[in-house]
Amino acid sequence: MYPEKQSESFVIFNSKEIKRIMKALKLREGIYWVGGIDWDLRNFHGYLTQRGSTYNAYLIIDEKITLIDNVKSYLFEELIARISDIIDPSQIDILIQNHVEMDHSGGLPKTLELLPNATLYTNAAGIKGLKLHYKKDWNFAEIKSGDTLKLGKRSLTFLTTPMVHWPDNMVTYCPEEEILFSNDAFGQHIASSERLARELPIGIVLEEAKKYYANIVLPYSKQVQKVLDAAAPLSIKMICPSHGVIWTEENIPLILKAYKDWAYNVSDGHNGLVIYDTMWKSTQMIAVAIHETFEKLGIRSKLLNLQTNHISDIMTDIIEARFIAVGSPTLNSSILPTVAAFIYYLKGLSPKDRIGLAFGSYGWGGQSIPILQQLLGDPKECGFEMLEPIKVQYIPSAEDLENIKQKLNEELKTKLEEQ
Ligand code: FEO
DSSP states (O other), X not given: OOOOOOSOTXXXXXXXXXXXXXOOEEEETTEEEOOEEETTOOEETTEEOXXXXXXXXXXXXXXXXXXXXXXXXXXXXXXXXXXXXXXXXXXXXXXXXXXXXXXXXXXXXXHHHHOTTOEEEEXXXXXXXXXXXXXXXXXXXEOOTTOEEEOSSOEEEEEEOTTSSSTTOEEEEEXXXXXXXXXXXXXXXXXXXXXXXXGSOHHHHHHHHHHHIIIXXXXXXXXXXXXXXXXXXXXXXXXXXXXXXXXXXXXXXXXXXXXXXXXXXXXXXXXXXXXXXXXXXXXXXXXXXXXXXXXXXXXXXXXXXXXXXXXXXXXXXXXXXXXXXXXXXXXXXXXXXXXXXHHHHHHHHOOOSXXXXXXXXESSOOTHHHHHHHHHHOTTTTOOEEOOOEEEESSOOHHHHHHHHHHHHHHHXXXXXXX
């Protein structure tokens, strides 16, 4: 596990050097990306961000000069340097805050010190959240879903998207440019010199978008469905999220289709995961038997040892998995801590309509198997439909493994026929 980044990002540079290095990127005439790149980020509250991240902010030069969103506190100087590449930051009239969370608002207090006369537009939940975070009564202007703000040649329309993934979330649409500033939605944790999805291998961008959805957005899939419906009539030529790279015309259908599939839980029903930890490899032997049975029936399966796979990476695979087998030997009348951590993370992210299977080896008490059965199957826990649990005392014999495969094969065949 990597430590959360704590220190100032650019202590090695002075302000003049930051200005020289940090440039804005022109997206359209008068519209610029001016965000911060967090190359070192590896842990986003428990989500392993192997590729780092960005906090995207966007500058619109019109009669009213507008900044959409902000950056983490330690990237404030980078934000200001990029804005200074285009204008004197004190010229900004309007701040739009699509979301309260501190990865997008951490730089606000210092920004507003520079801009005491700027108006900060957000919705009621945003105003409440920002006041609770920063204890400041800034010059707020409350907007409601559907409101439009004229900037000059351009305008901005706001669409609140509560609980995707905080109560205050909203997106901002510029009809004249056909740009959706989507904040967390459609984001990916990727730090790169490239700003556009088309400049990177698209498979990597979509995989990171899926990981983001699985680890941040998944519990709010019902709300995402409503947002997709609300956005459907809009003509969108560019989606500017608050993390990662920007979606342009050629890739917008890909990410919209992916979000629809993830929000509606679409899969072909032939994906399985075998997730486990093991003490003396007995539970691993059962895991392999389950994996082989899945594969024999055409269920594409991954064997995921919790000692070598991060729970946030496993969540990415959960998105398309219908069958989820989880195994633990019994340790101190319970399950292994790695398995407990995974199941509680899984429960919080709340995937729906999965078929679960509890398994494990044991010495004498055997408590791990009923504990797993309860954690996966109880409607107050993960709420999966459960298969018959599998348990073996001490080390499975060849005969035990053959029996496991035969019984599971019959049960799975029935489930596949029901689908
Ligand atoms: Fe990227 Fe919910 O903050």
